[in-house]
Amino acid sequence: MTELDLDSADGRREALRRMVTIRAFDQEAGNRFADGEIPGFVHLYIGEEAVGVGTCASLDPDDYIASTHRGHGHCIAKGLDPKYMMAELYGKAEGYCNGKGGSMHIADVDAGMLGANGIVGAGPPMATGAALSIDYQDRDQVAVGFLGDGAVAQGQVHEAINLASTWDLPAIFVVENNHYGEGTPVEKQHNLDNLSDTAQAYDIPGVTVDGMDITAVAEAIAEARDRARAGDGPTMVEAQTYRYRGHYEGDEEPYRDDDEIERWKEQDPIESFKDRLIERGELTQEEFDDLESEIESTIEDAVEYAQAADYPEPSAAYEDMFVDQPPELQHFANVARTDGGASGGDHR
């Protein structure tokens, strides 16, 4: 995999590739959800690509991220494979979580991705914890906790940042302000113009950057990373961005109008970065078109892989509750193996 790094031409090309991959992945996830192939809920990251990729562009591969319910973009930014991601969305055994997590809990701990999270505001305490391990073992890493504008109102977010600040932990809190907490505009949720102003309460740096501009995000994260690695503690970076799709797929979006969406699309993070690379002579429109079709076929392959993959065996429902499996669960696993499952699982 090419290194994601905005300081080199190859790294910039890789950043563009990951942003386009996120968009293609989520567009297809939305289509397949609409077709009824993907169960549950999906929350798409389209429009916010520069935040996830810009953040990961300033991290090392062994740094940690703790994600949100809108986590597909963070996964791809961190380098996860769309094939196993799609399999996870389909609930298949080959998925990153063997089909047990789905879109809202997709994770790859070995890759430093500590999980999408179905609870708004639950990622920052996780990031603080990862930063605690890093600090305790004196490792040269950082941990990023992503959160949305809505999560800034959560008590556990305050607690996580306060702990990280009090202990000078190597954490970075990235507020993805997409201007809506589910269906409620940000100004109805907070009495602040810049959510990064909350950083003052912890005596840590808080900056607000243009989240549609990957360079602006990457620069802010690089500064935060250097501060964290130097042992000076956490930083809050608010990235002002916008989601083009609803809170979840199927959301009728009564809370905003099309004009607003169109205005944000004028600052599209992929278009603007692509134009910049073309201006710098690092990319031609033709090369971009080729990149797009290459990624499109990668995503098609991912869908085909997910469709063809097997569902987990029924007995897998009783596995992975614990490292050391208690007899209580072993009983049900044995029954499922013997009778092929679908027994209701409600009696001993």
Next chain:
Amino acid sequence: MTAQAELELETETMTVREAIRQGLREELERDEDVYLIGEDVGLFGGVLEVTGGLYEEFGGERVRDTPISEAGFMGAATGAAATGTRPVVELMFSDFMGVSMEQIMNQMAKMHYMFGGKAELPVTVRTTEGGGMGAASQHSGTVHTWIAHFPGLKAVAPGTAASAKGLTKAAIRSDDPVFVFENKMIYEQSGEVPTDEGFTVPIGEAAVEREGEDVTVVATQRLVGESLGVADSLEGDVSVEVIDPRSLYPLDTDTIVESVEKTGRLVVADESPLSYGTHAEIIARVQEEAFFSLDAPIMRVGTPDTHMPFSPPLEQEVLPGDDDVKAAIQRIS
């Protein structure tokens, strides 16, 4: 280590508090990735003095005071456990679990499963339970049923000094999240405790604390000692077997069932509220496995669905104790 091997170990007499502290100290010495975090665990030595002296011995990095921030440090402990260290959290009173419940139920309990087994969470949570010291409703609860009930968490609750040490050490060595519920009224209770550093009490193994023929009493925490006292007082009249399950989830059903198959009678004594609880689970398992061995209805001793009142006479009214255990035994024998 088997129960037989436990008996052959060299022991010292010490209190439950000292036994837990010795267990913590041994694990801190054994494994550098282990550290304690919680409110006042360091400088103060723990509000109930369990961690006293450990801060001086191991320093503030390994015996780490936290802000009063249960959701924050419970979440941080979960994240830390997922990323290579082994935090031991002290939650000062189990009543404060509500403040941190999101991190317990939606993160700690579910992460290993949701991620298909790919995150290991070696985190221990020690917390205190129980009435009897006039601490009133928000500092006297017995909530272990919540944790034992909630999938993805293990729950242990020692009734003796030896099991307090052994379970604490087993919890810290476990790669799963384990909650250790310490009844605050037995911290001063003494017992023989193995001093061998290898001694642990395996999670999921009950202890037959006293053998008997007529009635089985499954008792937890403070009620283990009280039930043993009752058994002695009934000697010659009723022969009582006392079992401390020690581990509530997983539960050593076999040891309990084997005893009931012998005695045909069962009393379950646990300080948690009676309705929908720990008693009900133990009884359900016994009737599933030993229905035809039962000679009498199964009795429950617990807190009768109230909170812990402040006024001492009221607290004594609702707190289950030896009189209640005795009455239950006599009613079915």
